[in-house]
Amino acid sequence: MDITEFYETFFEEAEELLGDMERHLLELDLDEPDPEQLNAIFRAAHSIKGGAGTFGFSVLQETTHMLENLLDYARQGELTLRTDIVDLFLETKDMLHDQLDAYRNGAEPDPEAYARICQTLKQLALDELGHGVGSEPEADIAPPERAADETEGLTAGNTVGEDASEDQAHEAQAAEADTGWLRVVLLNVSDKDRELLVEELGNLGAVKEQHGDAARYEVVLESASSRDDIEAVMCFIVEPEQLDIAAIAAPTETTQAEAASVPAVSQGDAPASEAPPAEQVKAPAEKAPAQAAADDKPANAAPGNKGGGAKKKAGGESATIRVPVEKVDQIINLVGELIITQSMLDQTASELDVAAHGPLVNGMNLLQRNARDLQESVMSIRMVPMDYVFSRFPRLVRDLTGKLGKDIELVTEGKSTELDKSLTERIIDPLTHLVRNSLDHGIEMPDAREAAGKPRTGTLTLSAQHQGGNILIEVKDDGGGLNRDKILAKAAHNGLTVSDSMSDDEVWQLIFAAGFSTADQVSDVSGRGVGMDVVKRNIQAMGGHVEIQSWPGKGTTTRVVLPLTLAILDGMSIKSGSEIFILPLSAVLESLQPSNDDIYSMAGNDKLLKVRDEYLPLIALHDILNIDGSEQDPTQSIAVILQAEGRRYALLVDDLVGQQQVVVKNLETNYRKVPAISAATILGDGSVALILDVADVNRLHCQRANAPRHAELTASRQEDVVHE
Amino acid sequence: MSDMTQAAEAAIDTQSQEYLVFSLGSEEYAVDILKVQEIRGYENVTRIANAPDFIKGVTNLRGVIVPIVDLRIKFHLDKIEYEGQTVVIVVNVADRIVGIVVDGVSDVMTLTSDQIKPAPEFGETLSADYLSGLGSLEDRMLVIVDIEKLLTSEEMALVEQQAQ
Numbered sequence: 015m016d017i018t019e020f021y022e023t024f025f026e027e028a029e030e031l032l033g034d035m036e037r038h039l040l041e042l043d044l045d046e047p048d049p050e051q052l053n054a055i056f057r058a059a060h061s062i063k064g065g066a067g068t069f070g071f072s073v074l075q076e077t078t079h080m081l082e083n084l085l086d087y088a089r090q091g092e093l094t095l096r097t098d099i100v101d102l103f104l105e106t107k108d109m110l111h112d113q114l115d116a117y118r119n120g121a122e123p124d125p126e127a128y129a130r131i132c133q134t135l136k137q138l139a140l141d142e143l144g145h146g147v148g149s150e151p152e153a154d155i156a157p158p159e160r161a162a163d164e165t166e167g168l169t170a171g172n173t174v175g176e177d178a179s180e181d182q183a184h185e186a187q188a189a190e191a192d193t194g195w196l197r198v199v200l201l202n203v204s205d206k207d208r209e210l211l212v213e214e215l216g217n218l219g220a221v222k223e224q225h226g227d228a229a230r231y232e233v234v235l236e237s238a239s240s241r242d243d244i245e246a247v248m249c250f251i252v253e254p255e256q257l258d259i260a261a262i263a264a265p266t267e268t269t270q271a272e273a274a275s276v277p278a279v280s281q282g283d284a285p286a287s288e289a290p291p292a293e294q295v296k297a298p299a300e301k302a303p304a305q306a307a308a309d310d311k312p313a314n315a316a317p318g319n320k321g322g323g324a325k326k327k328a329g330g331e332s333a334t335i336r337v338p339v340e341k342v343d344q345i346i347n348l349v350g351e352l353i354i355t356q357s358m359l360d361q362t363a364s365e366l367d368v369a370a371h372g373p374l375v376n377g378m379n380l381l382q383r384n385a386r387d388l389q390e391s392v393m394s395i396r397m398v399p400m401d402y403v404f405s406r407f408p409r410l411v412r413d414l415t416g417k418l419g420k421d422i423e424l425v426t427e428g429k430s431t432e433l434d435k436s437l438t439e440r441i442i443d444p445l446t447h448l449v450r451n452s453l454d455h456g457i458e459m460p461d462a463r464e465a466a467g468k469p470r471t472g473t474l475t476l477s478a479q480h481q482g483g484n485i486l487i488e489v490k491d492d493g494g495g496l497n498r499d500k501i502l503a504k505a506a507h508n509g510l511t512v513s514d515s516m517s518d519d520e521v522w523q524l525i526f527a528a529g530f531s532t533a534d535q536v537s538d539v540s541g542r543g544v545g546m547d548v549v550k551r552n553i554q555a556m557g558g559h560v561e562i563q564s565w566p567g568k569g570t571t572t573r574v575v576l577p578l579t580l581a582i583l584d585g586m587s588i589k590s591g592s593e594i595f596i597l598p599l600s601a602v603l604e605s606l607q608p609s610n611d612d613i614y615s616m617a618g619n620d621k622l623l624k625v626r627d628e629y630l631p632l633i634a635l636h637d638i639l640n641i642d643g644s645e646q647d648p649t650q651s652i653a654v655i656l657q658a659e660g661r662r663y664a665l666l667v668d669d670l671v672g673q674q675q676v677v678v679k680n681l682e683t684n685y686r687k688v689p690a691i692s693a694a695t696i697l698g699d700g701s702v703a704l705i706l707d708v709a710d711v712n713r714l715h716c717q718r719a720n721a722p723r724h725a726e727l728t729a730s731r732q733e734d735v736v737h738e
Numbered sequence: 739m740s741d742m743t744q745a746a747e748a749a750i751d752t753q754s755q756e757y758l759v760f761s762l763g764s765e766e767y768a769v770d771i772l773k774v775q776e777i778r779g780y781e782n783v784t785r786i787a788n789a790p791d792f793i794k795g796v797t798n799l800r801g802v803i804v805p806i807v808d809l810r811i812k813f814h815l816d817k818i819e820y821e822g823q824t825v826v827i828v829v830n831v832a833d834r835i836v837g838i839v840v841d842g843v844s845d846v847m848t849l850t851s852d853q854i855k856p857a858p859e860f861g862e863t864l865s866a867d868y869l870s871g872l873g874s875l876e877d878r879m880l881v882i883v884d885i886e887k888l889l890t891s892e893e894m895a896l897v898e899q900q901a902q
Contacts, residue, residue: 351801593785639787684834685796685805686897688786694796694803702784702798 024065025118026336031058032114033405036107040408044095052089055103059085062110073123074113080135081106093142101416102138104409106131199258200231339435342395346581349385349392350677356385357698393579397432400478400487403442404429407449407476414453421460421470422453427477433485434579440556441487441576444549448489448572449474451546456493456570466567468492480578484558484600487574496522496564522562526550554709557598583678585695585705587671588654590635591643594703595667596676596695601708603655603662605670608632608648620719623653623664630655633715634666635706638690644668658709665711678705690714754850757873759880760827760840763815767840768847768873768880773829777843780806780824790895794839799828805896807889808839831886836896838885847880849873854882867891 035058038051059082066075081103087093109131113123200208208231212224223234363371363378404426411424433441457463457472464470475490498521505512505524512524526546553560558576577583577600585596612624613632621632632653636644645651645668653664676695681688681704692707757768783795783806792811796803806826810818826837857869868888873880890897 347801354801641787679801679803681796681803684803684836685786686895689788691786694784696798696801696803700798701782702796702803704784704786704796 021069021118024069025114028062028065028114029111031062032107032111034058036104036409037405039100039103039107040412042095042100044097044100047088047095049089052085056082056085056089069117071113071117073125073128074110074117077106077110077113077128077131080132080139081110084135084139087139087143099138099142102134106135196235196259198233198235200226200233201258342392345392346396349389350582353385353389353677354696354698354700356381358700361698389582393581394432396435396579396581398435398438399429400431400433400438400485401429403433403438403445404476404478406442406446410446410449411453411474414450418454419459420453420457420472422457422472422474425473425475427475428479431478431480431485432578433478433576434581437556437576437579440552441574444552444560444574445476445487445489447546447549448574449476452489452491452493452570452572456491456495458494462494466494481575484575485578487576488571489574490569490571492569495566495568495570496525496562497566501525518564519561522564525562526560557600581678583676583695583705584673585676586654586673587697587703588635588652588667589669589671590639590667591641593639593641594671594697594701595635596703596705597654597656597665598692598705598708599673601656601658603657605652605654608651608653608664608666610649613648621648625655625664628662631663631712631715632666633663633711635711636666638711638714638718656708656711658712661709661712663712663715676703676705753852754848756846756848757880757882758827758843759845759847760825760843762810762813762841763817765815766844766878766880767809768849768882769827769829769885770870771846773831773885775828775830775835778826778828778837779822780820780826780839793895797837799835799837802835804828804835804837806837806839807894807896810839810841812894829885829889832890832897834889834897836889838889847873847875849875849880849882857881 035055038055038058042048042051042055059078063075063078063082066072066078084093085103088095088099093099109127112127116123200211212221212233220236221233222236224232226232360378360382363374366374368375407426408424411422414420415422452474457474458466460470463472473492475488477488477490479486498518501521501524502512502514502516505527508527510524510527512521526549550560553574553576556576558574560572560574562570562572564570583596584599586599586602587594587596589595606625608623614622614624614629616622622629623632624630632648634644634648634651635641648666651666651668652670653666654670655662655664679694679696681691681694688704690707690711691704692710693705694702695705697703756771758771758774759766759768761767778799781797783797785795786793786805789795792808794806794808796805798804808818820839823842824839825843826839827843828835828837853875854871854873857866857871859866868884868891870882870884873882888894
């Protein structure tokens with residue numbers, strides 16, 4: 015058994031803890047800090063320190079240790095938090111993240127950055143507290159001082175009695191560390207894990223004695239580490255319930271144990287008079303004469319105790335499991351197969367006589383329902399709430415408002431709206447860009463806002479909501495809105511064809527052109543004009559689209575519409591000749607049978623279809639895909655009106671077959687990208703049907719229209735392919 | 739004594755390889771058996787528009803979309819029929835699964851290295867680049883195809899070529 019096996023667990027857990035830390039830091043109300051939040055931040059730092067120590071990530075350990083000490087003062091009310099201090103903490107958190115990444119990649123963190131952050135943290139401690147913070151993990155503050163601190167901390171936080179008592183128990187453990195002797199009991203730990211744990215304990219201190227069996231194994235340890243540290247370290251290997259750590263009196267050093275007990279006792283008395291925490295009263299009563307005071311309490315209350323940060327974390331996580339995405343994808347694929355097999359069976363069964371095969375038909379119905387339910391549940395595994403995306407914006411907004419000198423409040427709505435995990439990861443970058451744009455260009459400086467009769471504080475709203483099979487994400491600001499004239503001028507300058515008669519919507523679309531920025535000055539936040547085109551491209555690549563609404567003086571709203579998942583698709587099956595194709599239902603607006611009166615020809619070959627005062631290009635699917643045996647007469651075909659990338663056109667097909675949900679299969683796994691086709695799927699009869707790429711069909715049509723001798727060209731191109 | 743025969747066999751083993759022999763018209767071809775995943779009948783293939791004619795389309799192989807190539811068309815053979823004997827050899831090359839249509843599969847043969855003659859420079863239909871050699875077996879001649887090289891080649895248009 016190799017300890018490196020646990021590295022990944024530690025990295026993931028530490029990353030989560032850092033995320034928690036940042037969230038709490040941002041939420042922190044500086045005038046009236048919530049003690050529970052301060053505790054949470056402290057615990058996060060503490061747990062990371064513990065883990066880092068185990069795995070020998072010394073730089074990470076020492077940085078967190080310093081941060082932890084400062085946080086400890088903060089939660090005791092000794093250090094008054096200010097914005098700049100929180101900024102520093104956030105910076106430290108980023109640094110920790112960098113260090114974590116470095117370790118993850120098997121490298122040592124940047125020593126200069128480490129030295130700098132150490133210096134800054136030490137300086138802060140000196141300035142604010144009048145004394146430094148130790149850079150050695152062992153340099154814990156002496157117990158008497160700690161006890162005094164504790165009383166202060168309690169007075170400050172006695173509105174939350176339980177927290178305070180918990181805190182206090184925690185401090186007592188820190189004090190207990192000085193007795194140096196600990197009994198660690200491992201319950202139901204396998205031999206292999208036990209060896210590793212004992213070895214680990216050996217690194218933390220001297221193992222004096224060990225005995226027992228798999229069900230209960232006792233180790234007596236002499237160590238300078240606190241009970242919490244040991245627990246945090248061991249929780250990477252075993253569950254907290256499997257551990258029981260208690261301080262015991264050192265056989266020859268009773269004086270030391272007693273010395274430690276003095277502050278602890280006084281500490282136990284102080285809060286009892288102020289707040290009535292039941293456990294607190296119990297603790298001294300239960301204490302055995304030879305043991306240090308108050309140490310007993312956390313040990314006895316072990317499994318339910320929330321004292322240690324790592325313990326709480328581990329307890330909260332037992333309801334979830336980490337699973338690699340590939341495994342989930344594999345299940346989704348298999349369920350897809352199941353659905354296909356089920357519809358194949360269904361088709362066969364439907365040909366049978368219902369009266370004669372009643373039970374079989376009933377069974378088929380049940381199978382169908384169960385298979386659908388299973389598919390739905392499996393798909394929901396991939397779904398994650400939008401909070402996953404939104405949670406990274408408070409930090410961005412905070413940083414940027416500071417940099418830009420603006421005053422902006424971030425509002426998020428619909429955090430619990432769920433979206434496919436693969437999509438949430440891909441939406442972060444475009445969304446970040448939109449938020450930056452709104453912050454930089456959208457919302458005005460406070461003075462300008464006041465002059466315009468608006469509140470000095472601008473509002474940026476991020477919202478998400480479900481809309482049919484899509485998710486609608488909005489980035490809304492109450493800033494100045496887009497400047498129509500400026501955009502038109504800039505577009506003309508960039509050589510785009512524009513006219514003053516363009517509708518607002520068309521004008522807003524211009525900002526998605528490459529190299530477009532109307533910002534007067536390029537700032538380091540945004541304005542380089544690379545971006546909006548990338549945003550649009552990325553969103554389109556995800557099968558979504560983006561649109562802008564803007565009102566002068568009132569603000570801009572960017573709406574991003576995305577499909578909920580890429581793994582299944584609501585499709586409409588259509589027929590041309592003898593071939594079946596799938597159209598994504600999201601692109602289908604309507605279908606109709608065209609009459610001769612509505613078809614107009616333009617420049618000879620091009621045909622247009624008039625649909626309610628709108629002339630749409632008429633594209634025959636059999637022309638694009640060279641299908642034989644299709645209906646040539648448009649009036650005998652069906653025209654499906656499609657919308658893609660903001661353009662509409664009518665696609666001529668022979669027949670509509672039906673609507674169905676299809677499992678999307680990649681064509682490129684074994685083959686290659688095919689023009690006008692986005693993917694493939696398997697139909698109920700086991701045959702393959704191709705899913706049309708609605709935008710690409712239009713593109714292909716335009717290409718051919720632009721190349722008059724397209725038939726010859728494609729023919730010769732194919733020849734090239736063959737003979738090259 | 740027995741040791742010696744074993745050693746001799748081992749020596750032969752290292753030099754010999756097993757090949758799957760299939761027929762295209764009256765010609766016999768062979769591919770490395772380790773590349774072959776399975777052999778199945780030819781059945782409903784979905785045509786792909788604007789693809790070269792020897793790419794028959796794609797089919798569903800237990801939930802995986804697999805392209806089907808007809809080597810008879812590729813090698814310009816005269817008689818191309820789809821009947822009961824027509825089979826698809828499913829090969830696994832370069833992490834891809836591809837089906838190739840052939841007239842029939844005859845047998846699996848072990849060829850030793852001295853049975854394999856270097857391929858002469860051929861005409862333009864089948865470049866010598868895609869041949870591992872010619873296998874001679876008494877009165878038979880097997881064209882040993884390097885199926886991986888052939889199917890991943892640019893002219894087969896099966897694989898998206900890496901942009902330079």
